[in-house]
Amino acid sequence: MAAISPARLLTRGQLWRRRGTKAAPYAFIAPFLVLFAAFGLFPLIYTGYVSLHRVRLQKPDAMTWVGFDNYTTLLQDEFFWNSLKNTFTIGVISTVPQLCLALGLAHLLNYKLRGRTFFRVAMLMPYATSVAAATLVFAGLFGRDYGMLNWFLGLFGVDPIDWFNDKWPSQIAISTIVTWRWTGYNALIYLAAMQAIPHDRYESAMLDGANRWRQFRHVTLPGLRPTIVFTIIVSTIGALQIFGEPLLLQGGTSGMNGGASRQYQTTGLYMYQSGWQYFSLGKAAAIAWLLFLLIALVVGVNAAVVRYRARKG
């Protein structure tokens, strides 16, 4: 008897679930799925198809099959390689300082602070601005002759730096904008993860005589590892798409070029230029698809590393 009644209860539960219109769950997800498929997934997949064609911006209807021509031209295109290199260097000099600063700030925000909501909101403020607005403001600050930054550096005897035309300064300028916008956001993500670390881990570390630095290294960092991996993946993907900052740093025609000698043209920007200045949508689609493969590679490698470390440790 005792064995039967729970079974009966279960079937009754399943019964009324079945009785409820079977289609209802699908009706709930339908608006999302339909829009997502039409405007999210389809364009993504169709990009691959477009990339195998010659398509001009002026006549997007007329597509001519060219096989992998767009890809082979791209792989011999020095501007494409230049854009990949720039994306890589800008990505590194924006992501690494950004995440390190965020980690430090999160650690400070995790203290019992006076005005802690104020500080959190203040750190997040740059996140509320658009790429376009932030870039235009920073472009003014980075001006060579009248920019605030060169004036400030001049107080310490530093000669004016050409933040637009010299390769490394211009890439540092772009990375500064990226870092400014995203550090606070990442700090809050780290802070949330820090608060989820059980407090007794700190207590036992303290009872073992661990000082603050050791607590940070042996309790906080291991506890944050999944979050750190997550933020590295997300910022890397973000870095691979950097576009608005180089476009607007100087604006005008050198905007699309990523500087007079393409010294800061990223791959996202080169895709835009190929499609909307050179009118070659097929080539732009091939660039998008290669970026997609790169992103898949980054995510894949990260996942593999995480799995490997999990198995080892």
Add this chain to the structure above:
Amino acid sequence: MTGVSQRKRLRSHDKPGPVAYAILVVATLVSAFPFYWSIIAATHTNSEINEVPPPFLPGGHTDSFGKAADQANIGKALVNSTIVSGTVALGTVLACTLAGFAFAKLRFRGRGALLSFTVGTMMIPPQLGLIPLYMMMAKLHWANQLQSVILPTLVTAFGVFFMRQYLAEALPDELVEAGRVDGASYFRIFWSVVLPVARPAMAVLALLTFMSTWNDFFWPIIALSQDNPTVQVAINSLGGGHVPDQSVILAGTVLGTLPVLVVFGLLGRQIVGGIMQGAVKG
């Protein structure tokens, strides 16, 4: 009780020293300075900005705002951005709450696979689909019309995931089951049981979506033009090199950023909470 007092004693290390405050104050200044500077620059003439040393206080020059509004069509841009961001926020919250509820509480064939697929696509940047999207809009003759920037961003995988995670925890199974036993339809349950529970998360999702749509850049500058712009398209045209006047450019960015900053000032705490909540669960 001894455990508690010991915990208190141990927790005293949580109190920050003056150095921590000093660093946080510097970080706050760095966060805020570009905003402050754009107000200074917008309220001075171009030649005043270029003085050495530069001005450090807002001035009384107000012409730049009018000029920026004229040259970049900012009035229309503000209206357009409000329509676009409002519609997208509303649509996202509605569609994503419906789907999030189904993924969290209803059983149906293919649920697991669909959910992991949805989460998997969160990593793929929508920018990579811009070219077909452009071709699509050309075909539909939607170029330069607001629906071309509304529809593609109307739902996000993130939104579904966010609502699912929230409802999976916040909505007790028994509430849904009780409704079913009472003979209520799923839609009735959604309306009178799910929506009230989901409201806080819906508000946060609406805020985050509104802000990110307001700031959307890449697709709008492709889809729209200067005579029917969103705020970012207007700001982009200010930076296009046609306006060499710093004061006018920054007045434009101030006008375009102000609405989001007001929202942020009023609801910053909720936005911070939403991001931290999403972080732990993500």
